[in-house]
Amino acid sequence: MITRMSELFLRTLRDDPADAEVPSHKLLIRAGYVRPVAPGLYTWLPLGLRVLRKIEKIVREEMVAIGGQEILFPALLPKAPYETTNRWTEYGDGVFRLKDRRGNDYMLGPTHEEFFTLTVKGEYSSYKDFPLLMFQIQTKYRDEARPRAGILRGREFIMKDSYSFDVDDDGLKTAYHAHREAYQNMFKRMAIRYVIVSAVSGAMGGSASEEFLAESEIGEDTFVRCVESGYAANVEAVVTAVPEAMPAEKVAGLPPAQVHDTGDTPTIATLVEWANSAGLGREITAADTLKNVLLKVRVPGGDWELLAIGVPGDREVDDKRLGAALEPAEYALLDDADFARYSFLKKGYIGPKGLLANGVRYLVDPRVVDGTAWITGADETGKHVVGLVAGRDFVADGTIEAAEVRDGDLSPDGAGPLVSARGIEIGHIFQLGRKYTDAFAADVLGEDGKPVRLTMGSYGVGVSRLVAVIAEQQHDELGLRWPASVSPFDVHVVIANKDAQARAGAEELARDLDRLGLEVLLDDRTASPGVKFKDAELLGVPWIVVVGRGWADGVVELRNRFTGEKREVAADGAVADIAATLAS
Ligand code: ATP
Ligand code: MG
Numbered sequence: 001m002i003t004r005m006s007e008l009f010l011r012t013l014r015d016d017p018a019d020a021e022v023p024s025h026k027l028l029i030r031a032g033y034v035r036p037v038a039p040g041l042y043t044w045l046p047l048g049l050r051v052l053r054k055i056e057k058i059v060r061e062e063m064v065a066i067g068g069q070e071i072l073f074p075a076l077l078p079k080a081p082y083e084t085t086n087r088w089t090e091y092g093d094g095v096f097r098l099k100d101r102r103g104n105d106y107m108l109g110p111t112h113e114e115f116f117t118l119t120v121k122g123e124y125s126s127y128k129d130f131p132l133l134m135f136q137i138q139t140k141y142r143d144e145a146r147p148r149a150g151i152l153r154g155r156e157f158i159m160k161d162s163y164s165f166d167v168d169d170d171g172l173k174t175a176y177h178a179h180r181e182a183y184q185n186m187f188k189r190m191a192i193r194y195v196i197v198s199a200v201s202g203a204m205g206g207s208a209s210e211e212f213l214a215e216s217e218i219g220e221d222t223f224v225r226c227v228e229s230g231y232a233a234n235v236e237a238v239v240t241a242v243p244e245a246m247p248a249e250k251v252a253g254l255p256p257a258q259v260h261d262t263g264d265t266p267t268i269a270t271l272v273e274w275a276n277s278a279g280l281g282r283e284i285t286a287a288d289t290l291k292n293v294l295l296k297v298r299v300p301g302g303d304w305e306l307l308a309i310g311v312p313g314d315r316e317v318d319d320k321r322l323g324a325a326l327e328p329a330e331y332a333l334l335d336d337a338d339f340a341r342y343s344f345l346k347k348g349y350i351g352p353k354g355l356l357a358n359g360v361r362y363l364v365d366p367r368v369v370d371g372t373a374w375i376t377g378a379d380e381t382g383k384h385v386v387g388l389v390a391g392r393d394f395v396a397d398g399t400i401e402a403a404e405v406r407d408g409d410l411s412p413d414g415a416g417p418l419v420s421a422r423g424i425e426i427g428h429i430f431q432l433g434r435k436y437t438d439a440f441a442a443d444v445l446g447e448d449g450k451p452v453r454l455t456m457g458s459y460g461v462g463v464s465r466l467v468a469v470i471a472e473q474q475h476d477e478l479g480l481r482w483p484a485s486v487s488p489f490d491v492h493v494v495i496a497n498k499d500a501q502a503r504a505g506a507e508e509l510a511r512d513l514d515r516l517g518l519e520v521l522l523d524d525r526t527a528s529p530g531v532k533f534k535d536a537e538l539l540g541v542p543w544i545v546v547v548g549r550g551w552a553d554g555v556v557e558l559r560n561r562f563t564g565e566k567r568e569v570a571a572d573g574a575v576a577d578i579a580a581t582l583a584s
Pocket of ligand 1: 111151152154156157158159428460464465
């Protein structure tokens with residue numbers, strides 16, 4: 001069926017919407033693909049819905065290709081299973097909660113691990129039933145703190161979530177790698193530029209969790225990579241390259257630590273200035289100082305406890321890395337009232353010795369290896385200690401990956417420097433293991449007749465987000481540009497000639513293209529050619545056929561929206577020529 005612009009429910013906008021910041025958001029609204037309803041809530045108009053459905057189809061095909069079976073859960077979910085896993089509490093403000101007329105609690109599902117697990121447990125009972133891979137393409141709800149950039153971060157959005165169930169770890173690994181490949185295939189089909197980054201620190205086993213990040217300046221995720229080795233990781237997952245520790249006998253021989261009156265030096269900058277005026281015999285930089293950051297931390301249901309983190313003074317504590325390192329605990333920086341409560345904490349002069357002497361849990365950056373000597377607080381106002389040696393003068397309770405990662409830092413594999421870039425998370429694959437099957441005691445009978453606990457993987461793709469991601473990566477100053485695989489139409493025929501014969505010729509051309517199975521958008525409106533060309537550029541169908549002035553000379557024009565190339569095609573045989581070009 002030909003779609004006629006004279007009938008299509010579409011109004012394009014000349015100007016950018018006032019509250020839109022990123023290009024994809026502006027363009028999807030201007031081109032009439034989506035319309036805002038409330039923060040993070042959007043209506044899909046005909047063109048947007050066509051793109052969404054094509055993306056959905058690609059995702060579905062690749063999931064089916066690895067043996068996925070599609071099911072569909074409700075979005076409205078009862079509380080009980082989420083209580084079993086404690087997520088009813090853990091989600092906090094992140095989910096929409098509601099009550100039915102009888103006062104029973106529900107939530108709008110942000111993800112469905114609980115229900116997949118319960119369903120499998122309810123239906124299957126033998127090892128013979130596995131491996132099992134199920135997925136859904138479903139509407140999710142999250143009360144995001146900052147719904148942003150239109151459909152990129154919605155409060156209602158469409159996700160493909162799949163879950164693998166296996167009786168052993170090898171099965172889980174197989175399912176994980178099948179997903180990895182399925183994701184590579186689907187994103188390739190959508191012509192997305194992306195990187196796969198490790199999402200957990202190597203300590204947890206390397207590939208147990210990876211994220212697919214679409215490369216984009218406007219992305220909220222920062223990742224780093226090492227060109228030399230191909231290492232790539234989410235900033236939260238970067239493991240610090242650790243310098244070699246000094247052997248114990250050498251540590252003992254280092255010059256003794258000395259306490260100095262440093263005057264009013266509560267900041268790293270003032271301390272460094274003092275150190276360079278104190279005649280220590282060498283140039284001192286912030287990296288020679290050890291900064292101690294005080295937090296309070298609470299595991300769910302527990303009490304607040306003090307935690308001190310020691311990082312080289314030239315680095316900030318990165319909030320995302322800190323959050324990931326402490327998860328699932330809540331944390332906050334100490335405020336003035338907290339400082340007042342602990343008189344041994346001399347703000348600006350806090351040192352490892354005072355912390356440890358007062359029983360404060362003390363974690364240090366991995367660079368603070370045995371034998372490193374530091375300028376740090378001496379636990380008295382106006383005093384610092386010089387040459388305080390890790391492993392000799394203090395022994396921390398452990399290390400923490402919380403310091404910022406910087407361009408130029410050594411890659412954990414030692415191969416070269418790290419470079420950072422930004423990305424948008426489009427997919428996530430995760431070897432969950434037995435977290436949920438433990439919670440619900442999801443066992444089946446094993447080959448030996450004994451019960452085995454199932455192991456799970458969970459895998460997500462942001463289906464609706466992909467519409468914005470593709471728009472973001474492919475647009476130009478004129479408008480959207482869709483890769484053929486997801487374009488709302490295969491070809492956009494523009495009638496740019498008032499002549500009745502030209503019009504009739506264009507109609508016939510559109511009919512013939514349609515008959516060949518191509519999806520045709522026909523601009524049959526009475527608008528001026530200029531308006532129509534602008535709209536065609538804005539809408540972004542990859543191929544535009546212009547039936548214009550050339551018709552009298554027996555030619556139509558074929559334009560490529562990506563390259564801007566234009567080519568005259570003989571009107572006679574234009575259909576075959578165009579179809580061949582589109583197919584190539
Ligand atoms: P993000 O860090 O972007 O919030 P997430 O870690 O919360 O993502 P998952 O829970 O792994 O994401 O969800 C799977 C996929 O769903 C993500 O990779 C992303 O593509 C998509 N997604 C997550 N939240 C949203 C949202 N608010 N709007 C649109 N898509 C989303
Ligand atoms: Mg999220």
